[in-house]
Each structure stands twice: as structure tokens, then as C-alpha cells.
Amino acid sequence: MAGNTLIEAKGIYKSFSGVPVLQDVHFEVKAGEVHALMGENGAGKSTLIKIITGVYTKDDGQIYWEGKPVEINSYQDCQKLGVACIYQELSVIPPLTVAQNVYLGREPRKGPFIDYAKMNQMTQELIDKYQFPLKPTTVVDNLGIGQRQLIEILKGLSQDSKLLIMDEPTASLSGKEAEMLFKIIQKLRSEGVSIIYISHRLEEVYMLSDRLTILRDGKNAAVLEKEDIIPAKVIETMIGKVVDESAGSRKMLHSDDNAEVRLDVKNLTDKTDRYRNISFQVHRGEILGLGGLIGAGRTEVVRAIYGVDKAASGEVWLDGKKLNPSPKASILEGIGFVPEDRRNQGFIPLLSTTKNVALTNYDIVKINGTSISDADELAMSKRAIEAIDIRPSDPNKQVGVMSGGNQQKVVLGKWLMRDLKLLIVDEPTAGIDVGAKDEIYSILEDLAKQGVAVIVVTSDLQELLRVSHRIIVMRKGDIVKEFKNVEVTQSKVLSAGQGVEEEAE
Amino acid sequence: MKRMNQTTMRRLISIGMLLILVVLFTILAGAGKGKFFNFDNLIEVVRDASIPAIIGVGVTFIIITAGIDLSTGSMMALVGMTMANIYAYTLLPFSVMMLAGILVGLLCGLCNGIIVAKFNVPEFIGTLATMSIFRALTYIIAIRDANGVIKSQPMNHSQYTWLGTGIGKFYYVIIAMIIIVAAGQITLKYTRFGTNLYSVGASKKAATLSGIDVAKTRLIAYVITGFTVAIGAIFTTARLQSATTAIGMDFEFNPIAAAVVGGVALSGGSGDVIGTLIGALFMATLENGVRKLSINTAYQYVIKGAIIIAVVIFDATYKARMDRKAREEGAKEGLE
Numbered sequence: 001m002a003g004n005t006l007i008e009a010k011g012i013y014k015s016f017s018g019v020p021v022l023q024d025v026h027f028e029v030k031a032g033e034v035h036a037l038m039g040e041n042g043a044g045k046s047t048l049i050k051i052i053t054g055v056y057t058k059d060d061g062q063i064y065w066e067g068k069p070v071e072i073n074s075y076q077d078c079q080k081l082g083v084a085c086i087y088q089e090l091s092v093i094p095p096l097t098v099a100q101n102v103y104l105g106r107e108p109r110k111g112p113f114i115d116y117a118k119m120n121q122m123t124q125e126l127i128d129k130y131q132f133p134l135k136p137t138t139v140v141d142n143l144g145i146g147q148r149q150l151i152e153i154l155k156g157l158s159q160d161s162k163l164l165i166m167d168e169p170t171a172s173l174s175g176k177e178a179e180m181l182f183k184i185i186q187k188l189r190s191e192g193v194s195i196i197y198i199s200h201r202l203e204e205v206y207m208l209s210d211r212l213t214i215l216r217d218g219k220n221a222a223v224l225e226k227e228d229i230i231p232a233k234v235i236e237t238m239i240g241k242v243v244d245e246s247a248g249s250r251k252m253l254h255s256d257d258n259a260e261v262r263l264d265v266k267n268l269t270d271k272t273d274r275y276r277n278i279s280f281q282v283h284r285g286e287i288l289g290l291g292g293l294i295g296a297g298r299t300e301v302v303r304a305i306y307g308v309d310k311a312a313s314g315e316v317w318l319d320g321k322k323l324n325p326s327p328k329a330s331i332l333e334g335i336g337f338v339p340e341d342r343r344n345q346g347f348i349p350l351l352s353t354t355k356n357v358a359l360t361n362y363d364i365v366k367i368n369g370t371s372i373s374d375a376d377e378l379a380m381s382k383r384a385i386e387a388i389d390i391r392p393s394d395p396n397k398q399v400g401v402m403s404g405g406n407q408q409k410v411v412l413g414k415w416l417m418r419d420l421k422l423l424i425v426d427e428p429t430a431g432i433d434v435g436a437k438d439e440i441y442s443i444l445e446d447l448a449k450q451g452v453a454v455i456v457v458t459s460d461l462q463e464l465l466r467v468s469h470r471i472i473v474m475r476k477g478d479i480v481k482e483f484k485n486v487e488v489t490q491s492k493v494l495s496a497g498q499g500v501e502e503e504a505e
Numbered sequence: 506m507k508r509m510n511q512t513t514m515r516r517l518i519s520i521g522m523l524l525i526l527v528v529l530f531t532i533l534a535g536a537g538k539g540k541f542f543n544f545d546n547l548i549e550v551v552r553d554a555s556i557p558a559i560i561g562v563g564v565t566f567i568i569i570t571a572g573i574d575l576s577t578g579s580m581m582a583l584v585g586m587t588m589a590n591i592y593a594y595t596l597l598p599f600s601v602m603m604l605a606g607i608l609v610g611l612l613c614g615l616c617n618g619i620i621v622a623k624f625n626v627p628e629f630i631g632t633l634a635t636m637s638i639f640r641a642l643t644y645i646i647a648i649r650d651a652n653g654v655i656k657s658q659p660m661n662h663s664q665y666t667w668l669g670t671g672i673g674k675f676y677y678v679i680i681a682m683i684i685i686v687a688a689g690q691i692t693l694k695y696t697r698f699g700t701n702l703y704s705v706g707a708s709k710k711a712a713t714l715s716g717i718d719v720a721k722t723r724l725i726a727y728v729i730t731g732f733t734v735a736i737g738a739i740f741t742t743a744r745l746q747s748a749t750t751a752i753g754m755d756f757e758f759n760p761i762a763a764a765v766v767g768g769v770a771l772s773g774g775s776g777d778v779i780g781t782l783i784g785a786l787f788m789a790t791l792e793n794g795v796r797k798l799s800i801n802t803a804y805q806y807v808i809k810g811a812i813i814i815a816v817v818i819f820d821a822t823y824k825a826r827m828d829r830k831a832r833e834e835g836a837k838e839g840l841e
Contacts, residue, residue, distance in 0.1 A: 091711030093704045095775045100700055105715040113695045139510045
């Protein structure tokens, strides 16, 4: 059971281009404990882990391993100490067997040849010790994601790792696979292996962890012992009591139910069960906030409404007309979509503002004989630049070299050139500076005033509260809560997303 | 219930394709002397498959790492012409001549390896460039007559041409092919290097994290290909009893086609040398059968190309389906 301190990070500081990300953070894991790490997006969890695994260099502070100060400058350094990171993005080799993966690069040999008998036996011993549902000779091709993750854990254990770092390990697992993983984690703990468990999912943390460190805005917010891990308290700590009282994190929602319904989504259900029976409406002039944890299915739902991915069943109605969603049809019907992955899906970095703005609008750009009217194209982009103050204002500037905020304005700008009925924005201000954020919010508000229905998907609670007229919260593919004409706080939204029933205040 | 794994399944499919082709030609061209299905003709098919299969061993290694080599045909010509020069202008023994040929092959492979693995030039463009360079070098060192016109250099000394024959119908090239394919398969399946090839092809990132030297692994695959090309060049010139600048023209298609038909995925990380051998036999059977049916040989290339496209489409859709199934079933079974 939990014993001496295995790893301790003291007084850790880290900043990126002058912006502090971690300030005087203290983090300690004892031998044989499952230590959870939580915090809102941007609280500094992944930065802290990257410092521990040698991906980033800390600005100040000291890491101790079993009481001795150590320098970790590369992933190899941390492997040598006995730390193994279980990657979210799986790094197993599908054509090889379980045993070949576990001992990759370290295969036992007889002369020039791999000693398969010995390798399989060594793997079997590990499997038996920790009771993994695996066989050494199975080819990974034939395994599910959960089992592939176990191979990575096994690989760590085969190198005598004392500390396993798991970053959102259940993100892509089915319920059954997750249960298997939880059993394994408990088994590992009983064998004296320490685990850092990073998760957004409070219920998992609640069930598994011995202790919980919460980070908030790059600082330690709390270290809770098992008996103190009470959902309401955790959420309060993550958000911060003071913050929750402040103006930015509570809001009286107002929406007008009598306004004409623009978008009507009926029983939208995914082919692979990432969301099911999603029904909601958005009214003329309304900004609907779609909240929930990452992986709750929000992005998948809005992609299906726009028609990038097809839903298995369900209907999408716009202004009383049933749609057959596809990007082309959506554009013609007056739906705009600003995707989450701006750089890869939002715009073409090598093209100019003019070309990017024109890209979705060639049906309305004038044609001269057989070719597109350059003058009309240019006039259009000038209108966009003027309307939302894109900088630099040179219409021929490559969008790839602009700031994140202006890139996003270009993405928005192309939709403003159309007669929009519905605009969907997914994480509209991720990686954008504060000033540009405000500008983007006012663009959305202006659109709403003009009667456009707007859906905002965001994981930033402050943003959600700031822009929304009404909020619905998704959790594990279902709509679990609607906040309408009530006072809402960050805690309430987070609790709904976590599936925590809030006690009456 | 245990499902058959994808690799075994794919192997059965390529064997099935080969058998279907043999049966088809037997029906269309008939069995018996002078027809398709008889011992003499079938051994010819195997003989024709040998050189693509030998060079296919190296090319398979490269494709498993998710690479490609377009220069093997030109490389073969350069090796052949190097040996022709030694043959024409020196009195060195044939063993030295062949060693020199092998050395040139290794050097060409090393060049490809350095360009691709050390300087990270994309494989396709890097080896397309060396394809042009090796062919040009062949012309530069080509043997010329008194008027300076390139001529075909005879290499018809019996101490060399015996390599083009065999023990009865068991041609030496077939024996060499069996040895090299076996050595290739053992390397692939029973050595760390073989495992490393798969790892590099499946995920360079995962391979690096496991301490595998990705650049070195890729480089060695190209050097091995250089060696197999040199062996191929030796048997080709011995059989032709001459060296010309046209040797290996358009040949690079053959080992790649053999590998693809045999189940070596161009995306890397899967397939093996036995698969490539089956693929080489398939392509040789196709060529032979088309000849026996007296079909215009131009159609041969249409058929070959179409088959490759079909196989790649099949592999991609089949793999996507199997992967999804495996994930779904994996999520269900074996977890209790």
C-alpha cells in the first residue's frame, strides 16, 4: 500500500513566451498509490506531465525520485528511472504479436535469432502476475483498443517501471474495456506500482484514486485525500470559489421561446454510438451553447448537422424544411460551419484572404465569360475585411502567416458573405488571444441580432457562459441538461457534464 | 471461436489467386506438350519468376518499412555494365568480376539509403532520381565499337554462362531464388532486424520510442536491395550471355507488383517474402499464359496494371473492414 514518496516535483515554474503556465507547482506521488490529476483545460496538467517525462524543460524547480534530486531531459531519462507513459495515441505495432510488442527493441536472442520461446514465456509470466486478459502470441491486428492499451502497460511493466502515467486512458474505450482497465489498475496498485491518472471524468477519479491533485490556472488548488474526494468539492476547487462568485462565471440566461424555430434536430443518432437520440431546437436570433466534457459527442453532433459525417438516423430541419445534410447542401441552405481544427479544416494556409473567403462562395461570385471575376472576388474579400476588421487588411496576404485570431476571422468572414440562417462554431477561440476573443464574441452576437441561429460548442466554461443565451450539456453522447432562463454558474455546467447531482445550495 | 488472423487470410487469398490463374490458363490454353500445363512450361514460369522474386526480397524489406525503390531496373543495368567492362577489358577471374558487380549493387543501395534515410528525401522522388542517374551511368560506361556507337557486349565464356543453365531443368537461378527467399523470410521473422522493419513501417514514432534506430533500419533495407539487384544482374547477364544498356528497362515495376499482389501493403508494416514469391509466380504465370494464348502482349500490361489496382483497392477496403471488426470484437470478447 501507499508508502514512501516515489516522485516529487517541487516549486515547478514554466512559462511559454512570457505567459506563465505553471507557478510554484508541487506534485508528489507515493509508492503504490493511484494519484489523480485534474484541472480545467489550460490548468497546466499536460505541461506538468511533459516536464516530468522530459518533453519540456522546466524554468525552475526540482524533481526528486525516491528522495534524490534528478534531471530529466528526455523521455529516455524518465524511462531509465522507471517511468512509463501510456500514450493516448497508441504506439503498438499491429502486425507484431503481443510478446513482440512488449519486448520490441529488447528481444531476447539466441545467436542472431530471436528466442521466441523465452520471449513468449517472459511475457506470459508478466501477464500471469498482473492477470491481463492477453496471450503472448496473439497478433495485435486482432485486438481491440482496450487490449492494445494493456500491451503498452505491459511494456512499461516489463521494464520494471514503478510509475505509470495514464493520460485520459478511457477516452476511446468502451464501457466494458474501461471496467477491465480499472481492475488492472487496482491490481497494479496492489503490486506496488504507482499510477498518475489524468482524467476529466470525475466518476473514474472518484472510484480509482487514493489522492487527487487539482491544478487551477497553473497553480496548486488542492491535494485531496481519498475521503475528501467529494464531487461537489472537487468541482468547486477546480473552478475556484472566488471565481464562481465573480461576474464571469455566473449569468442569468435569457432566451425567447416565442421566437421562430430555425433549426430543429430530431433524434439524431450516430452509426458508432458516439451520440444518440439528440433532439434540440435553436431559435431565430438565439445563441445556443453546447457544453460538456471533451469526448461527450458535441463535435460529432454538429458535424452531422452540417453533413460532414452522416448520422445513422434522425432528421435535421431548417426553417421548416427537411434537410439531407451534406456540406454542399448545407452551404446552399445557409448553414455556416467553423470547425474545431482551424488549421487543418478551417482554411487553406497557403491561400490568400481573398481566395479563402471566396472558397465557399463561388456560387455567388460573378463570372466573366468562363472565368471567375477577379474583381468581384476581391470586392468580396474587401467587404469581409472591412466588416470584421481582419488584419493585415491586405486581401492578398497568405492566411497561414496571420495570427490565430485573424485566421479565425477569415474563417468567419467567408460565412458572413452569405445569407446565413444558422452558424455552427466549434471551439471558436481556442488558442486565440483575449482581445481577438472579444471581437469574435461580438461578431457572433451581431449575427444573432440579425436573426441568425448560432450554435457554439466550447469546452471553455467562461466562454460558454459569456456567449450563450441558452445552454445544453452533453455527457457520453446524451443531452443531460438544459439551462434556460435560469441563473447558471460554471460549477453547475461542469457538474452536469460530469454527471454529478448538485446539492441544493 | 478463434478468428483467422488477417495475415493468414491474405496469404490464402494470394495462393488462391495463383491457383485460379493456373486453372484458368490450363482450361484456355490446354495441358500437354507445347501448351500451358506441362512440366517444362511450368518450370519456365518459375524461372521467369526467379529474378523478380530475388530482387523482390530486398524490395519487400523496403516496402515493409513503408518505402519504395524505383531504381532497381536501372541499378541492374549498371551492375551488368560494370561486369561487362571487366569482362571486356581485363583478365580478372569471373569470381572477381561478380564480386565487383555485387559491390556496385551494394553501393547503389547505400546511395539510395543515404538519400532516403539520412537526408529524408521522399522515397518516391529519391529513387526516381537515382533510377535516372543509374541508367545514365550505364550509358556512360557502356562498351562502344570503333565508331563510338554503343554495342552489346557478349559475355559468353562458358565459365560464366553456366550460371544461366541448371542441373537439368532445375536452373541455378531457381536454386539461388529459393536460398535468397528462405534467407529473407528467416531474417524477417526471426531476427531483431526483421522485427525492426515491421515496426518502422507500422509506426516510426513507436519504433523510435522503443529505441530502434529508424534511419539505420531503412538504410540497411536499401543496401540489401542493392545486393539482391546485383544477384539478379549476374543471372540475367549469364542467361543473355551479354550486357546491354537496355537491361532492366521498366523492370522496377516487377518486384513492386509481386510484393503488392503477395500482400505486402504499400502503407508499410505488413507482408512477407513468401508473399512476394507467390506474387512473382502470379505475375510470371500471367505473362506466360498470355503468351501461350497468343494474345497481343500489349494487353499483358493492361492486365497487370489492372490487377495491381484491384489488389490495392481490395487490400485497403478489406483491411479497413477487418480492423473495424477486430476492434469491435476485441471490445467485446476476452475481457471477462
